Amino acid sequence: MLDRDMATRGASSSSAASAAASSSKASSAELQAIVDGNHSDPHAVLGRHGDVVRIWQPGATEVSVDGVPAERAHDAGLFEARGVTEDYTFVVARDGGATTAPRRDPYRFLPTLGELDLHLVGEGTHRRLWDVLGARPTTIDGVAGTAFSVWAPSARSVRVVGDWNGWDGRTHLMRSLGSTGVWELFLPDVHHGARYKFEIHGRDGRARLKADPVARWAEEPPGTASIVFESSHAWADDAWVEQRSRRDMAASQRLAVYECHLGSWLRSPDDPDGWLGWDDLAPRLAEHVRTLGFTHVELLPVMEHPFGGSWGYQVSGYYSPTARHGDPDGFRRFVDHLHQNDIGVILDWVPAHFPKDEFALARFDGTALYEHADPRKGEHPDWGTLVFDYGRTEVRNFLVANALYWIDEFHVDGIRVDAVASMLYLDYSRPAGEWVPNQHGGRENLDAIAFVRELNTAVHAEFPGALTIAEESTAFPGVSQPVFAGGLGFTHKWNMGWMHDTLAYVEREPVHRRYHHHELTFGLVYAWTERFVLPISHDEVVHLKKSMLEKMPGDDWQKFASLRALYGWMWSHPGGQLLFMGSEIGQRREWRHDSSIDWHLVEEPQHAGVRDLVGEVNRLEAALPSLWRLDHSPDGFRWLEANDADHSSYAFVRCGDAAQGDQPVVVVANFTPVARHGYRLGVPAAGRWQVALNTDDARWWGGGVEPLAGGATEAETSVPWHNQPASVLLTLPPLSVVWLVPEG
Numbered sequence: 001m002l003d004r005d006m007a008t009r010g011a012s013s014s015s016a017a018s019a020a021a022s023s024s025k026a027s028s029a030e031l032q033a034i035v036d037g038n039h040s041d042p043h044a045v046l047g048r049h050g051d052v053v054r055i056w057q058p059g060a061t062e063v064s065v066d067g068v069p070a071e072r073a074h075d076a077g078l079f080e081a082r083g084v085t086e087d088y089t090f091v092v093a094r095d096g097g098a099t100t101a102p103r104r105d106p107y108r109f110l111p112t113l114g115e116l117d118l119h120l121v122g123e124g125t126h127r128r129l130w131d132v133l134g135a136r137p138t139t140i141d142g143v144a145g146t147a148f149s150v151w152a153p154s155a156r157s158v159r160v161v162g163d164w165n166g167w168d169g170r171t172h173l174m175r176s177l178g179s180t181g182v183w184e185l186f187l188p189d190v191h192h193g194a195r196y197k198f199e200i201h202g203r204d205g206r207a208r209l210k211a212d213p214v215a216r217w218a219e220e221p222p223g224t225a226s227i228v229f230e231s232s233h234a235w236a237d238d239a240w241v242e243q244r245s246r247r248d249m250a251a252s253q254r255l256a257v258y259e260c261h262l263g264s265w266l267r268s269p270d271d272p273d274g275w276l277g278w279d280d281l282a283p284r285l286a287e288h289v290r291t292l293g294f295t296h297v298e299l300l301p302v303m304e305h306p307f308g309g310s311w312g313y314q315v316s317g318y319y320s321p322t323a324r325h326g327d328p329d330g331f332r333r334f335v336d337h338l339h340q341n342d343i344g345v346i347l348d349w350v351p352a353h354f355p356k357d358e359f360a361l362a363r364f365d366g367t368a369l370y371e372h373a374d375p376r377k378g379e380h381p382d383w384g385t386l387v388f389d390y391g392r393t394e395v396r397n398f399l400v401a402n403a404l405y406w407i408d409e410f411h412v413d414g415i416r417v418d419a420v421a422s423m424l425y426l427d428y429s430r431p432a433g434e435w436v437p438n439q440h441g442g443r444e445n446l447d448a449i450a451f452v453r454e455l456n457t458a459v460h461a462e463f464p465g466a467l468t469i470a471e472e473s474t475a476f477p478g479v480s481q482p483v484f485a486g487g488l489g490f491t492h493k494w495n496m497g498w499m500h501d502t503l504a505y506v507e508r509e510p511v512h513r514r515y516h517h518h519e520l521t522f523g524l525v526y527a528w529t530e531r532f533v534l535p536i537s538h539d540e541v542v543h544l545k546k547s548m549l550e551k552m553p554g555d556d557w558q559k560f561a562s563l564r565a566l567y568g569w570m571w572s573h574p575g576g577q578l579l580f581m582g583s584e585i586g587q588r589r590e591w592r593h594d595s596s597i598d599w600h601l602v603e604e605p606q607h608a609g610v611r612d613l614v615g616e617v618n619r620l621e622a623a624l625p626s627l628w629r630l631d632h633s634p635d636g637f638r639w640l641e642a643n644d645a646d647h648s649s650y651a652f653v654r655c656g657d658a659a660q661g662d663q664p665v666v667v668v669a670n671f672t673p674v675a676r677h678g679y680r681l682g683v684p685a686a687g688r689w690q691v692a693l694n695t696d697d698a699r700w701w702g703g704g705v706e707p708l709a710g711g712a713t714e715a716e717t718s719v720p721w722h723n724q725p726a727s728v729l730l731t732l733p734p735l736s737v738v739w740l741v742p743e744g
Helices: 004-011 015-021 028-036 115-123 238-245 278-292 328-340 393-410 420-424 446-462 496-506 510-519 556-572 599-603 605-623
Strands: 047-049 052-056 062-065 071-074 078-082 089-093 134-140 143-151 155-162 182-188 195-202 207-210 256-260 296-299 317-321 344-349 414-417 467-470 492-494 532-536 576-580 637-644 649-654 665-670 676-683 688-694 726-732 736-742
Touching: 028 071, 028 078, 052 062, 062 078, 115 393, 143 195, 155 182, 238 328, 256 278, 278 328, 278 605, 317 328, 317 393, 328 344, 328 393, 344 393, 344 467, 393 414, 393 446, 414 446, 420 446, 446 467, 496 510, 496 532, 496 556, 556 576, 556 605, 556 665, 556 736, 599 605, 605 688, 637 665, 637 676, 649 676, 665 676, 665 726, 726 736
Parallel strands: 256 296, 256 576, 296 344, 344 414, 414 467, 467 492, 492 532, 532 576
Antiparallel strands: 047 052, 052 078, 062 089, 071 078, 134 143, 143 182, 155 195, 195 207, 637 649, 649 665, 665 736, 676 726, 688 736
């Protein structure tokens, strides 16, 4: 809630309010402007002015103020009363003679935004924008209600409409707070749960009914109204948030992310077309993710969006958790529950574009307000959406504050920023002649780059330990380097090159892999140029790309073996991991956003084996810091064999921090369906070595070929191999990845 101090601060900023209090007279032109709905400062006419109180109730036949009948000042519904109390109320009668309950007059209250708030809004640096814009339940002078405010600088007039006034735009005119472009009105007796919109009259003569850009909650689609919301959630994750604040995510931390679209992770068992609520999803998802050992979940956008088929990537309510799963406090409980199960929450966030729906941000006040006015910069040719105007300070403020809002109000642990490449380049998906070079003649979007740096600077300053992850598909330099060092400031970047090359390799028939051997080694050339996450995301299992299992060639034995080997390779490769839901059970069909994962498949041993293998690689990775501690340093990786194309085999060492007692992990892969007997492998130390992971283990529905027949084998010290001081003799199981660790 707002406090009284905010309203008090507003007193000095409202010259209109003080001027109105000095005179009881209003010109006929001012009265007509109220009637026409065009007065930019209705408080200068309505409310108390000297000994006169003016009440605007269009369509009313009678109005009484403190029991005193008011005189009609205009036939449209403007009334005047004299000699009433300071804390007056009024009742209204309409045709038929029935009167309303006593009401308080919204036009007797001072502005709810003070000078400092207005200055920061105008400057584009209000980091808590949600505290001053939108619908904010509050109490002023002992009167409970809701303060409404909206940014619409080119509007001719703005009205707030909703359940309480019959959605009649004539009733509640808002006042302009000067050059900031903010319009404001406090409505007594409007509370939590009330639906509303802003009726914005542009200078083009059109009236637009718009959802609140900073609404905390919205109707479930296809409804489009905003909803007044006041949180009552009491957080129980203090220990988690405190620990996060002490974590340096720019340094190496274990990061294994389970990517999830909540609407299709699990549907209602009683209604396959129904959505599960936040409280139904939280315990089920937490148990699944905790059992499999992931450190975080990453949710496809949970911000409100009108079209489910966009998967949430065309956002209409940037400050509203989608009502498909319940109210915003339900989402707070969801995050709280995951934190109490030691699971972090990352949100996909979409500052690159927004949809053209009439009720949302598009041409919000009759002008290109949030979007760039030039369609060569303001429209996205691929997605049929609009592009934010990153050069406008208020728009950048809207987005930066939004990122902070989700971390502050919902305790999320970070954001994954969608489609960063489309923001960074002016010619993204645009042919020659359909894009505008920057001031230096280049293709870089300098305004977007400045926005991204401002975003990351603000997030890391306000919330140490929070993640900011870029989905960036080009070689733009320094994406995950600090802003002070000339980078964009993200903590991590998705490694799209690794994803593309790795999937291209494993999708090939094994007999052809020898000719594409270095598709798996090339990623190590640039693996430490950024702090990478290795993504197998939702984008890889839709649009006829096939599921992860069905990408693999061969019969079921080869498909499942290749998928398990891929996960063994992925979890031992430098970088964090991200795996999209359904891939952990080897789902056969592509992902569909409108139906649940095929959970029944885990009743079959081959699918259960994939699931259990994913749990095992996470468990082992957590227990073997060498697999993650130096993920972002070349000191953490050393090739043993990178050139054995004839056998499609690879071997390397993952090195940790010896000062912290980390033991090396030797990784060897065989991407052919033929076992390799008598395979001598160099190891970094003499002594006994043991198998930590074998993706061909019978526990995972593998063939059960033992890499070290008869148990642990003595390292050979007399024969140097792979430039190592010792070696072991192995059998490489077919289509497998094996991890070896020193015994003891």
